[in-house]
Amino acid sequence: MSFLDLTEPWGKNLSNPFFADAQRSAADVELPGAVSHTQSPIVTGSSVLALKFNGGVMIAADNLASYGSLMRFYDEERLTKVGNNTVVGVGGDISDYQHIQHILDKLEIKEQYNNDGHALEPSHVHEYLARLFYYRRSKMDPLWNQAIVAGVDGPNKEPYIAFADLRGTTYTSEAIATGFAAHLGMPLLRKVTEDDKWKSLTKEQARAVIDDCMRVLFYRDAGSLNKFSVATITAEGIEFLTNQKVSSNWAFAEKQYGYGSQNV
Amino acid sequence: MLFTVESDVLMSSIGTGYDLGLFFSPDGRLFQAEYAYKAVENASTCIGIKCKDGVILALDSVVTSKLLKPKANKRIATVDRHVGLAATGFIPDGQHLVNRAREEAMNWRDNYRSPILGDTLADRLGNYVQVFTCYSSVRPFGVMSFLSTYDKQGPHLYMIEPNGVYWGYNGAAAGKGRQVARNELEKLDFKNISMKDAVKEAAKILYTTRDEETNKQHEIEMTWVGAETNGMHVPVPDDLLAEAEAYAQRSIEGEDEVEDVSMQ
Numbered sequence: 242m243s244f245l246d247l248t249e250p251w252g253k254n255l256s257n258p259f260f261a262d263a264q265r266s267a268a269d270v271e272l273p274g275a276v277s278h279t280q281s282p283i284v285t286g287s288s289v290l291a292l293k294f295n296g297g298v299m300i301a302a303d304n305l306a307s308y309g310s311l312m313r314f315y316d317e318e319r320l321t322k323v324g325n326n327t328v329v330g331v332g333g334d335i336s337d338y339q340h341i342q343h344i345l346d347k348l349e350i351k352e353q354y355n356n357d358g359h360a361l362e363p364s365h366v367h368e369y370l371a372r373l374f375y376y377r378r379s380k381m382d383p384l385w386n387q388a389i390v391a392g393v394d395g396p397n398k399e400p401y402i403a404f405a406d407l408r409g410t411t412y413t414s415e416a417i418a419t420g421f422a423a424h425l426g427m428p429l430l431r432k433v434t435e436d437d438k439w440k441s442l443t444k445e446q447a448r449a450v451i452d453d454c455m456r457v458l459f460y461r462d463a464g465s466l467n468k469f470s471v472a473t474i475t476a477e478g479i480e481f482l483t484n485q486k487v488s489s490n491w492a493f494a495e496k497q498y499g500y501g502s503q504n505v
Numbered sequence: 506m507l508f509t510v511e512s513d514v515l516m517s518s519i520g521t522g523y524d525l526g527l528f529f530s531p532d533g534r535l536f537q538a539e540y541a542y543k544a545v546e547n548a549s550t551c552i553g554i555k556c557k558d559g560v561i562l563a564l565d566s567v568v569t570s571k572l573l574k575p576k577a578n579k580r581i582a583t584v585d586r587h588v589g590l591a592a593t594g595f596i597p598d599g600q601h602l603v604n605r606a607r608e609e610a611m612n613w614r615d616n617y618r619s620p621i622l623g624d625t626l627a628d629r630l631g632n633y634v635q636v637f638t639c640y641s642s643v644r645p646f647g648v649m650s651f652l653s654t655y656d657k658q659g660p661h662l663y664m665i666e667p668n669g670v671y672w673g674y675n676g677a678a679a680g681k682g683r684q685v686a687r688n689e690l691e692k693l694d695f696k697n698i699s700m701k702d703a704v705k706e707a708a709k710i711l712y713t714t715r716d717e718e719t720n721k722q723h724e725i726e727m728t729w730v731g732a733e734t735n736g737m738h739v740p741v742p743d744d745l746l747a748e749a750e751a752y753a754q755r756s757i758e759g760e761d762e763v764e765d766v767s768m769q
Binding site for chain 1: 579582583585586607611614615618
């Protein structure tokens, strides 16, 4: 007989000797057979952002993995190549991200077994990821991540960006950002992509916007780092740049004094 | 039932009665396991060549009908990304073994997050095949299987027999033309031969094993894994295979001419 068999019905104080000291409510005790899962992220990555431009897509994420407010790991690659024309950028729990990486790697191997000349396209990867997220959240055991799938899709290599997250939510857009970038980066991204403007955006212009976003994030997101990766996916393939940096300007700071009346 | 068989004077010749299930004969043989070798004796010739920096697998199948799509019915499979598995004999048994090998490779990946080593996979498949010689409720595998891998320790070639025995080889052959092929393989310098040269030699050996009188149509399927392919198991490129076959054709014809001269 387990001590749980001795518990009183819901809502009553426990009188059995196991709980004599604690005097806990029965509602605090797990029901026999009940399963609980870890339900909060531990080591986390911050924003991911992506936009379309004329001929391809660009996706970026910094290299920081935080442990709470501690900047614990600063060499974490949060962009992953899948196949020849897809890059997945992931924010949120890093252990879940590593699990996703493993699953996607196996997916790639299994796809190759068919040997039929077909390869994984970004839209396939996104659909698979979204189903995985939704399956896990339906088990009440979610993968705590936000992901952006970017690449060139289909026989015509159309630029493709799509979002999926821990709840199984999905959407596509000309520009997508997760985490803090959804607030700080989106206005900058929209300015150059909305109303089909992305169709005339050059690769260089797209990169300048990415750099601007990363700069703003480094200024205003305490969970970000001025060291990031940018992947550019076009019909020609994937250009993967690591250890990227942006300049920041703090010269104005020496003219700031106090919080109001102070002026020296 | 066995006692009645033993006491029957007419059925007391060696093997009689003892080949009806997976149990030992009085002189310690497993006839069912031995019969499995017969399933391979007349099957497509399959050879493996271990070279300086890689392994070649080549299978010579008879094209039984013009209605078969050329190059469509592949018989050499890839396991994970870095292992080649060719089986000759009872084709579905080979396919079953491929499935098992892929499961083992994925299982290894889940546990150790790295590709399975060739010798480990050969051992696991050897053990799996052996189990099918232990119970009378199953039948042994009717295939000879070739395993090719390339890792940090270099190239590896294994051949697994229907009774579960497996050895590492420099060159191995099974199927209809095995005797001729083994004679030819013994002439190769395995320590120094390059992958590209081995492709040519493989084609030549298969051409040598062919029976000229029956005039059957053949099709060579050839794969390789090694330094040349970045450690990936992939089909030998079409142009290289065509070149190898042309070389094989020339050397076969050349030998005929030499013979003709000597006869005059």
